[in-house]
Amino acid sequence: MSADVARGRPLFPARPPRRSSPALRTARDLLAWFVQMGLVYWAIVLVAVVAVPFVVDRFGAVEVSIVWFARQSGIWFPFSVLIGVAATYPTVHVASGMTRRAYVRGALLAAVVLGTAFALVMSLLLEVERAWYGAMGWGWRLQDGWFAPDEGFGTVLLAYVATFVVANLSGVLVGTVYGAAGGWWGTLTLPLTVGPVFVVIALVDAGAGWLPFADLLGAARAAELTPLAVAVVAAVLAAALAVAFHLIAVRRSVAPRRG
């Protein structure tokens, strides 16, 4: 009996190994690992988005989007996973003969791609939900938010991308600080490392009525320029998180570890 038969299937694929750059390899691997968990996440979201309106309809009137509520899970689920990745993966990365710079580039690319993909799926789901509610004769509106449903797909996508990308970058930074500096520093710096996420959520939701752009830009221009202003603020925050992540991650030692 050959070794391969004993194993059930070959240890290695027939093709030769892929020799991409370490940064691209890192991004690809992180995204591939996330896909496994992401599929479960989206399955749960889909069940909730489909089931909840029927339950609400049974006891009352369906008026608000369930997908819009789901954005909170779209923020905090990848955020949590990326904390774990940033806390544990760099050791394996360095032990595999790759530089910390390659890890930083790969992780940043993965965080941005992941946030954008989540934003795209959420935006599409929102549109599908809206059409479905219309077909069912249900009311559809967003519970809160500065963009009206009629403002279009692009505005919704922008709001989601801003929120998810900042949250993902915050996740890798939080995990990196905990991994590099330990529990005390990780916790003490949370206002700085997670604060940007709450800023973007506040800007996008405007649920508390706090939206400074009307004062800054003038009421007349605020509606027109608010998406751009949110994008700029989110970009600045994302850049700050990325720089902080880079500065800490490229200096981080691999901790002694006993089996």
Next chain:
Amino acid sequence: MTGPLGLEARGLTVRHGRKTALDAVDVAIPAGSITGLLGRNGSGKTTLASVAAAFRRPDGGRLLVGGEDPWENADLLPRVLLVRECGDVLDTESLRTNLQFTEECRPGFSREVAERLMDTFELDPGAKPQRLSRGQRSAFGIVQGIASRADLTILDEVHLGLDAPSRYAFYDALLADYIAHPRTIVLSSHLIDEVERLLEHVVVLDRGRVLLAQEADVLTARGIAVTGPAREVERFVVGRTVLGRQQLGGTAQATVLATLSDGEAADARAAGLQLGPVPLQDLVVHLTEDGAAEAAAEMGRVR
């Protein structure tokens, strides 16, 4: 460019908080050799290996691998491998996925060696590292360590938890692949008597300093175990550096540093003494005992 990578430290200092793990260490490990990195717990072996593999930066001095600083060196690091006793693997992925990941990162990786060693150690490719026993985790680290064929391969206590047959299978596999594909191998181990036969060069660390750095043959030739009547043994050791003594009833054994002429050896035997080589493990045990610094100096320490 490939080829065995040597290692050279000059004034290398590393601190863990207030504790100095390596204290101005000067040492060279020759390229293309199997070097034993020996010493007691906390002597600085793992720290030295960690700096070589860019796991951490030194606090002072420098360490060069193949003449280059390994820290963030994208060309050099794929050729440098440190396998730690715990194994630095993707815990939530299968051994199969881990091996494929390693293969993509290591230019010299051999599928054939990996497959053979997975069979030798009877590892299930579908198993996840977090489900493995300590011995199985060690075995998987060995598979990665040998199959990667890195130009500088550092194996730090990788055989912990392995049973004796598996350890000997590891030694045989390491030696066979080293002969077929020469590279620099640094082997850190407490099982000195088992790995002694593999070693060409020995570095002994003690309390963050280099106690000895010599060729293994030269080192073991400097020690003699003398056994016989206690009075004769005491007479023999006068004027010689004694590393250790044992006595049971009227019979004594002493480990001494000496290179005997034929005449001296004949006289000792005529006095009823048995002369024998000193196992490397005994030498290291004696040399790392408190107060043995002078003996180490006599053996040609590099401190």
